[in-house]
Amino acid sequence: MPELPEVETMRRGVAGVAGMRIEHVELVRGRAKPIAVKPSPARFRRRLRGRTIADVGRIGKRVVLHLDDGHAVIFEPRMTGLVLVTDPPNTDHLRVRLQLAGGRRGQPAELLFWDRRGLGVVHVLTAEELAALRDGHLGPDALVISPDELRDRLCKRRRPIKVALLDQAIVAGIGNLYASEILHLCGVHPERSCTSLKKEEWSRLHAAMLQVLELAIRYEGSTLSDGTYRNALNKAGGYQNEHRVYDKAGETCPTCGDSEIVRIVQAQRSTFFCGSCQRAGRKRK
DNA sequence: CATATGTCCTGAGAGC
DNA sequence: TGCTCTCAGGACATAT
Numbered sequence: 001m002p003e004l005p006e007v008e009t010m011r012r013g014v015a016g017v018a019g020m021r022i023e024h025v026e027l028v029r030g031r032a033k034p035i036a037v038k039p040s041p042a043r044f045r046r047r048l049r050g051r052t053i054a055d056v057g058r059i060g061k062r063v064v065l066h067l068d069d070g071h072a073v074i075f076e077p078r079m080t081g082l083v084l085v086t087d088p089p090n091t092d093h094l095r096v097r098l099q100l101a102g103g104r105r106g107q108p109a110e111l112l113f114w115d116r117r118g119l120g121v122v123h124v125l126t127a128e129e130l131a132a133l134r135d136g137h138l139g140p141d142a143l144v145i146s147p148d149e150l151r152d153r154l155c156k157r158r159r160p161i162k163v164a165l166l167d168q169a170i171v172a173g174i175g176n177l178y179a180s181e182i183l184h185l186c187g188v189h190p191e192r193s194c195t196s197l198k199k200e201e202w203s204r205l206h207a208a209m210l211q212v213l214e215l216a217i218r219y220e221g222s223t224l225s226d227g228t229y230r231n232a233l234n235k236a237g238g239y240q241n242e243h244r245v246y247d248k249a250g251e252t253c254p255t256c257g258d259s260e261i262v263r264i265v266q267a268q269r270s271t272f273f274c275g276s277c278q279r280a281g282r283k284r285k
Numbered sequence: 286c287a288t289a290t291g292t293c294c295t296g297a298g299a300g301c
Numbered sequence: 302t303g304c305t306c307t308c309a310g311g312a313c314a315t316a317t
Contacts, residue, residue, distance in 0.1 A: 001309085001310070001311085002311090003311090061311075061312095076311085076312080077311090078294095078310085078311045078312065079294080079295095079309080079310060079311060080294085080295080093295090115294095116294090116295065116296080117293090117294045117295045117296085117309095118293085118294055118295075119293065119294050119295090119310090119311070119312085120311090121312090157287080157288090158287080158288080159287085159288065159289095163288090163289095166310095166311085168311085168312075175310080175311070176309095176310060176311085177310095224309090225297090226296080226297070226309080228296095267288095267289075267290085268289095268290075268291090268310080269309090269310060269311095270309085270310085
């Protein structure tokens, strides 16, 4: 579930490790099987140990530690992963522990990767691999992409707009939850083919995307009913209370106050929308 | 190349 | 109470 707002919240929460040196790398073997790291555990450790963290960044839904030698550590939470600088929700699913030293005030610190379901991964990339990820594998970040580029990258696709928004190679950072919220805010039906959107709808979509993502960041992300997502200090987010459609099938649409929110399945994922605010076929308003 | 589908994983909740 | 079953979805491999 961590999407751009949750990952950006994690990044901000651990940004204080910049300037610190990695003293020890522990791949924790708890009750669960060890997390997937790349390259092999031995080389993973060797690339990290002794290095200084130059900067803490984010690419789409990944947290990035830029190391002083050009390597980059990629934390990819996928469904239930968390990047933390405090105690994790439990010790059973702690996967990686980086022991750090040399902070501004000199205290030791830790950077943890915790993942209940274990679908997440942690990779160390060379500078070349990082460039390939950023400039080849993934599309522009959703917070940075311009309205024109968003339209250019999507408008020829024949897939439904909701499905295309989830494709990280087109635009990076949007996941299942925020895709429904964004389309509801701009009044675009999730099953519309990208090819059918009008120019004015593309600009509404871009504006809604920024509005939803930026507000969600301000609320420090969404913690769903399973309670898994926490920020870097193991605190719940607050944006779940602002959701207008996600996981609200059967409830009254907060925009029109009239129709019920509907749940459909697209590409094996739930989509939520309002049939009267988001009309199929033609634009609204 | 674009698009579609199956797979991984664990714990919560439903149903019997 | 305790068992089995289903489901959640991010990213990628594989198929069409």
